[in-house]
Every structure is written in C-alpha cells, then in structure tokens.
Amino acid sequence: MNPYPLTGTGCTSRTIVRAAACVFASLFLAQVARGEDPSKVPNVKADAALAAAVPKFYRDRGTLLAGVNPDVVPIKFVDDDGNIAGFTPDLLSAAAAVLNLKLELVQSSFDALIPGLNANRFDVLLSLSDFTSRHTVVTFVDYLNMGDTIVASPARNVSMKSLDDLCGLQVALPRGSASGQASAKISDACIKAGKKPLTVATYPDSNMTLLSLSTGVSEVAWVDSPVGYYNASKTPAKYKVVYFNPLAPYGIGFGVDEKGKQLASSVQQALLKLQKDGVYDALLKKWGLSSRDGKPLFPINGGKL
Incomplete structure (x- = not known):
C-alpha cells in the first residue's frame, strides 16, 4: 500500500482560512497526501532524544506539512494510481518517523513552493535545488548530490x-x-x-x-x-x-524558511540516524539511485552555485 495517497485539498495551514479563493485554488493547485503513522513505517522507530529536540510547535501539532511539486521521476512523482511516490517522499516520511511526527504532503506548482513556505502554508519543501541565491529565504538540508x-x-x-x-x-x-x-x-x-x-x-x-x-x-x-x-x-x-x-556544484535538499533553522537541525539529525541505521542506503537502492548520488553528511546550505 502506498503511504502517500492523495486524499484531500491543500487549504490546511497554521492559520485556517475559509475563503472562496482557497477552495478554488485547492481544486486546481493542491492536494494533500497523508503519510503513515510513524509506528507503521517499516524499520523506522522514533528516537526519543531527537524527538524531544524538535521545536515545540511541531511536537504539539504532531505533523510536518510538506510542499511538493511531484515532477521528477524517481525523486518525487505521481504514480499510475495517482499517489505521490519516490525516493524523497519515502526519505522525509522516515525522517518524520524518527522525530515522532506524521507527514502531510501538499501538491503544489513549482512557482508556489517558496512563496508558500514563506507564507507558512508549508513547514518544509520536499525537494528543491540548493542554490546560494535561495539561502536568504530558504534553509536547506541537502540529501542528494546532483550530476x-x-x-x-x-x-x-x-x-x-x-x-x-x-x-x-x-x-x-x-x-x-x-x-x-x-x-x-x-x-x-x-x-x-x-x-x-x-x-x-x-x-x-x-x-x-x-x-x-x-x-x-x-x-x-x-x-x-x-x-x-x-x-x-x-x-x-x-x-x-x-x-x-558528475561535477554539478549543487545538491538537492529539504527546505525550511529562515525561522525554521531549528527544524532544519532536527531533520538533519534524523537523516544522520537513518544513514547510520542503513535506511538511507536502502532507499537509494529501492529507487535505482547510485551511491554517487548520495549525500551522507546532509549539510545545511551546502550548495555553492
């Protein structure tokens, strides 16, 4: 069973706004995919110490809201059954499980990702190229090299x-x-x-x-x-x-806004645990990615381009 079925609209945010514009946009721009409960994610268990270090806002809510433009197979895409699939949804779902959080994916257009992050519609962006020009508005946790x-x-x-x-x-x-x-x-x-x-x-x-x-x-x-x-x-x-x-000087990362740097640190630590436990390498293999594409140190804002 795919853990990322498209089950709703994208009008849920930290401040719930009921407006005709939101309803209209949700029909055409966004759908929510809800990740599995952490206890159901195979081979991944919550780490009490790492979960305790998650910012209180997210601990209290128990959910990470992630914006995604599912356009890149096998990184993040909509499969034949209409479900969001790929290496990145699996990886962030596993990281959320380590932090004792659930995951919700909001499908969005590419152009709306960073504005949505800055407007608090998303807590994290699922997959974005780490360019230095974006560092003023996005803090990246890089998880893939990119040739x-x-x-x-x-x-x-x-x-x-x-x-x-x-x-x-x-x-x-x-x-x-x-x-x-x-x-x-x-x-x-x-x-x-x-x-x-x-x-x-x-x-x-x-x-x-x-x-x-x-x-x-x-x-x-x-x-x-x-x-x-x-x-x-x-x-x-x-x-x-x-x-x-093979020498492209940038990586692909999860992105949070400048106010979410503590969240970036938590995601980084969760990824390091997944690497230590073999989950990261297993997901690379599952989705046909070579080890040369891996970025096992998961630097924050590691892009140089």
Missing part, C-alpha cells in the same frame, strides 16, 4: 564528449534549473569560438522537458542525472543518455 545528463532520442545521431558539443543544438531545460545558468555561459563560449549558440527552450518540469524529445521539438534534453538515467533505463526506445557531467 547532469544530456539525453537524446536514440533515433538522432547525437554524440557528446563535453558540454561544448551542445553548440548549435536545440536544448530543452526544466524551468528554474541550474542548467539554465550553465547553458547561457556555454552559449556565450560557443559564439566566442565562432560556433552557433544553443537554442534553448524551457519547460515547466523534467517530464515536459523529456517529452520535447519525443515530439521532435528539441534535439537534446538537459536534466538531472537521476531523471536521465531512470528514464533511459525504463524507456530505452525513447531516451538515451549521451553525456554525464
């Missing part, structure tokens, strides 16, 4: 030895990704070298980015390594990884 993959259709004769080989290609990118910044620099370098620049198109999420290959709109898609390798392994007739860059 880059360039993906192409096997029907196209695309081969790459470096990112410089992107010159002149039609490149699809997820909106707001680190690859957007990098692609601009590469395009400038192409022009300086007397080559054609990149033609870049951005899409709302990784799924739409990859779909642009199937429709022929784009020649290559630049996506995070777990996404690229997962989709290439599941649908090799559609997708092929033509280049892997």
